Amino acid sequence: MTTSSATTETVLALLRSAPQSEEQLEQLALEAKTLPPGELVYLVETRPATESAILFRVLDKDAALAVFEALPATHQAELISGLRTQQVADIIGDLDPDDRASLLDELPASVAERLMHGLDLDERAMTTAVLGYPRHAIGRYMSPEVLPLTPGMSVREALAHVRTHAEQAETIYLLPVVDPSRVLLGVVGLRRLLLAEEEALVGDLAHAAVAAEATDDREDAARRFFAAELLAMPIVDGEQRLVGILTVDDAVAILDRENHEDSARTSGTEPLDRAYLSTPILRVVRSRIVWLLVLAISAILTVHVLEIFEDRLDQVVILALFIPLLTGTGGNTGNQAATTVTRALAVGEVRLRDLPRVVWRELRIGAVLGAVLGSLGLLVSGLVYGLAIGTVMGLTLLSICTMAAIVGGLMPLIAKKVGADPAVFSNPFISTFCDATGLIIYFTIATAVLGL
Structure with a gap:
């Protein structure tokens, strides 16, 4: 075990014992002083609220400020309630105005007002200026502490x-x-x-x-x-x-936060606003349950489509074997297109006026992908189950890939147009839409080719 790991274990043992005496707190402070800043951030961020407050309280001013600045604003707000008034005042006064504004956003109004009154006039004015902008505006993240020059200066x-x-x-x-x-x-x-x-x-x-x-x-x-x-x-x-x-x-x-939100929503959950290990269980459940309910309700559409075509399945049971393959292919193709277009939107490579070009481009991409997969499907399933089934599979893969690519490319642009997060319209909704639509395409082609 390394020296740092041993010290971490000692600090954890002291925290679990709920130190109260001066001797215990001094020992905790001495042990914590030997830990690198990253380890201190990890401990404060992942331990229960009481233990985090105790550890933070024994840090010297410089270490406390470095750790505090590394925490998310929501975690900063929760930590404040367990700190001494003077320590809070010192830390708040040393924060940059933009970081201070993010913290004040997360605090109850009465606490935020009290902290603002504890600032000197200049710091209060700069913080108020930042707070005057909307939360998603870049003015909320700028620093008013700027050093301008004039053109006439030598x-x-x-x-x-x-x-x-x-x-x-x-x-x-x-x-x-x-x-x-x-x-x-x-x-x-x-x-x-x-x-x-x-x-x-x-x-x-x-x-x-x-x-x-x-x-x-x-x-x-x-x-x-x-x-x-x-x-x-x-x-x-x-x-x-x-x-x-x-x-x-x-x-x-800013980009780390935006990428974190996009990644979470693409996976069908809401981003956590603090470390995973210290986030209450019910808060994690709330971040996931809404999406699961939405997707469960959306999946009813797929079930309804299967019910409509139940008689076709009864006539040719072999058709049921290919359903997972087709729905998976459609969802994956749509998500690939959506991910590509969402990123292109984010970095400015695609704009709303480019919608026709995106649709035309994804139509061709989807058709080529569908032709490759369809040819493979025709060959393999034709050899195993006969030419008719092979033809159904080939035409269905061609159609589903083309449709899914268009839908995947279109959804982020529609989201941007209506002011929604393009990531929200990515994987979860595209997969559900392509599942239902793909099954309709599948059974329509099967009906025509097999004469059902």
């Missing part, structure tokens, strides 16, 4: 300004250039300033900025951020005045 003046105010800025690697009304004129990198002549003007060194409006959707802004390969992105208001800056760590956090 490089010498600009560098002196940066040295004086660097501690108050979120980042100094990319510096916005603004006019007296704070309208964004461009940006200049710190590297370029350092390499330029001291008498050169900032306005001559600045270049056009890739910026986002504070009300833009967070995911769209974050994807533009990475598409442009930025370290930081200025955020402006509707009149192009500088209001904040988005840094790479916040952009990464």
